[in-house]
Amino acid sequence: MEDLEIRAAVAGDVPAIVGMLADDPLGAQRESPDDLTPYLTAFERLSADPHQHLMVAVRGDRVVGTLQLSVIPGLSRRGATRSIIEGVRIHADERGSGLGTRLIEWAVDASRDLGCVLVQLTSDRTRTDAHRFYERLGFEPSHIGFKLRL
Amino acid sequence: MEDLEIRAAVAGDVPAIVGMLADDPLGAQRESPDDLTPYLTAFERLSADPHQHLMVAVRGDRVVGTLQLSVIPGLSRRGATRSIIEGVRIHADERGSGLGTRLIEWAVDASRDLGCVLVQLTSDRTRTDAHRFYERLGFEPSHIGFKLRL
Numbered sequence: 001m002e003d004l005e006i007r008a009a010v011a012g013d014v015p016a017i018v019g020m021l022a023d024d025p026l027g028a029q030r031e032s033p034d035d036l037t038p039y040l041t042a043f044e045r046l047s048a049d050p051h052q053h054l055m056v057a058v059r060g061d062r063v064v065g066t067l068q069l070s071v072i073p074g075l076s077r078r079g080a081t082r083s084i085i086e087g088v089r090i091h092a093d094e095r096g097s098g099l100g101t102r103l104i105e106w107a108v109d110a111s112r113d114l115g116c117v118l119v120q121l122t123s124d125r126t127r128t129d130a131h132r133f134y135e136r137l138g139f140e141p142s143h144i145g146f147k148l149r150l
Numbered sequence: 151m152e153d154l155e156i157r158a159a160v161a162g163d164v165p166a167i168v169g170m171l172a173d174d175p176l177g178a179q180r181e182s183p184d185d186l187t188p189y190l191t192a193f194e195r196l197s198a199d200p201h202q203h204l205m206v207a208v209r210g211d212r213v214v215g216t217l218q219l220s221v222i223p224g225l226s227r228r229g230a231t232r233s234i235i236e237g238v239r240i241h242a243d244e245r246g247s248g249l250g251t252r253l254i255e256w257a258v259d260a261s262r263d264l265g266c267v268l269v270q271l272t273s274d275r276t277r278t279d280a281h282r283f284y285e286r287l288g289f290e291p292s293h294i295g296f297k298l299r300l
Contacts, residue, residue, distance in 0.1 A: 014225070021226050030227050042229030049201060049223060070222050073199060075164070076171050076237045077180050079192025084234070087226045112300050119300065122272060122293035134296045143272035145293025146284045150262050150269065 166213035
């Protein structure tokens with residue numbers, strides 16, 4: 001198997017990232033991979049914010065995974081900066097390969113390098129496999145995640 | 151009762167904010183209100199990031215509530231920008247006064263004005279009163295929130 005590279009996403013990666021976002025039981029209902037315009041606009045917003053890190057995992061010349069790491073300063077916990085992981089997706093061909101672990105380990109190491117003392121993420125209640133995965137990596141399911149659609 | 155103002159926090163508000171963070175069953179274990187240095191450093195980091203909104207609710211000349219609103223662009227959900235609410239605290243004298251509702255309604259309105267299509271937050275599993283409060287305001291407890299301390 002070819003070597004894996006984890007690097008910052010570029011605009012040319014957007015179609016592959018959107019493909020992975022849509023190839024998912026929840027994503028299938030809320031993504032529109034046939035119209036990339038809103039995604040490219042969002043990519044510009046992401047690129048303009050130095051505290052957002054949209055990453056891709058690349059094997060050979062194929063994008064096989066993605067996640068977004070956001071760095072959030074704050075006052076609580078003695079002025080702790082925390083990171084938030086969002087949008088973790090692994091290409092269907094690579095599931096079970098350990099790539100998810102590699103990506104999350106990358107995010108944890110990067111968070112430490114960026115001065116964060118806490119990494120957090122939320123996972124839909126229905127993604128029970130993901131919950132076991134995060135617990136194996138040391139994450140504690142200590143919170144309830146609430147969402148309000150506007 | 152005097153009128154309430156919700157405004158961006160300034161450095162002079164930090165002691166009152168830290169006092170509220172520490173006056174809490176969970177915060178009492180992890181804050182250090184006698185040493186404001188790390189909080190003032192964190193306030194500088196917050197102030198330097200235009201996507202962070204640390205707010206205070208002020209009645210008369212007293213800070214009686216606080217929250218932090220973070221704006222996070224992203225690719226998922228058709229390039230949705232979302233907001234995250236963190237660090238919601240209401241002064242002990244004001245609990246049950248409706249101030250929490252006022253603050254969250256402010257955050258929801260501000261999120262909409264900032265182009266967000268989703269507002270999210272996590273709440274410790276032990277804060278069952280807070281869970282009922284967020285559900286009353288329309289938030290859905292659809293996710294599990296995971297944390298990893300570094």
